[in-house]
Amino acid sequence: METDKHILFKLKEQTFAVHVQQIVSIERELSLTKVPRTPDFMMGVTEMRGIMTPIIDLRERLNLGGVEITDQTRTLVVQVDDMQIGMLVDQATEVKDIPSSLIKSAPKLVGEIKDTFLLGVATIDDELILLLDLEQIIQFTEKNQLQEVMNELD
Template sequence: MAEELKVIVFSLGEEEYGVEVDKVQTIERMSPLTRVPKTPDFIKGVINLRGVVVPVIDLRGRFNLPETDHTESTRIIIVAVNDIQVGMIVDAANDVIDVDTDHIEDPPEVVGGIKAKYLRGVAKIGDGRLLIMLNLSEVLNKQEIIQLEKIEE
């Protein structure tokens, strides 16, 4: 029996990505970040989100995609992974849709330059659209999460 997944759709360049709604806490407009020294380049800094310090990563940088200037539609998607909150900078957060789990296929080795380990799969959506489903626990791998937790202390 196929399950329906509620998914937030966001974009990086021309590609559309999805992350499960239950992992997303909030979607924020771009706000000034406080840079943290000695962190990987893709970790852009931290924001104060209603009294909580949240580390923010640039998904473009994480996936080795060319960085672009932030626009009016740039968003920070706040997700919870392994008990920590992390913000992900995306070009735009577009939609919330239902995805049939039967329509999610294993990812190829590389999609748009992104290694398969970061991907849960590729979902085919009705009108021929492909949605790249992220594997958040790999996007924020354990060693980096440990580094991020040190930032928060």
């Protein structure tokens, strides 16, 4: 049976998952530099291991309202194509093997989350886990926007 390791994290009460290979690191507090003329969900940029990294509020990006910073808040640093991006999440919970046989295609809408953002859904121990499609979270136009911002900062 084929299983893939995923990092599970929470936004509001909902559990999400990202493939572990896309995760660079999980960080606690980061100091951010605000950047003008960026989308609402873009919180700012920070330097990580010598790389300028845009930080986005994933709740805001998925239209779940803004993040509330607590002791549990984490930044998942992910690699999307050739770009390193930090995603602010309410809580990173665990690493879990998700068997591919359990992953179903996403319904059109899960709560308020459009299926375009999802690779699929899996139910494990009665819990619905939404598998995020990181390429869709940072779409082409926004990637260009972020890239321009990064270039200005170099």
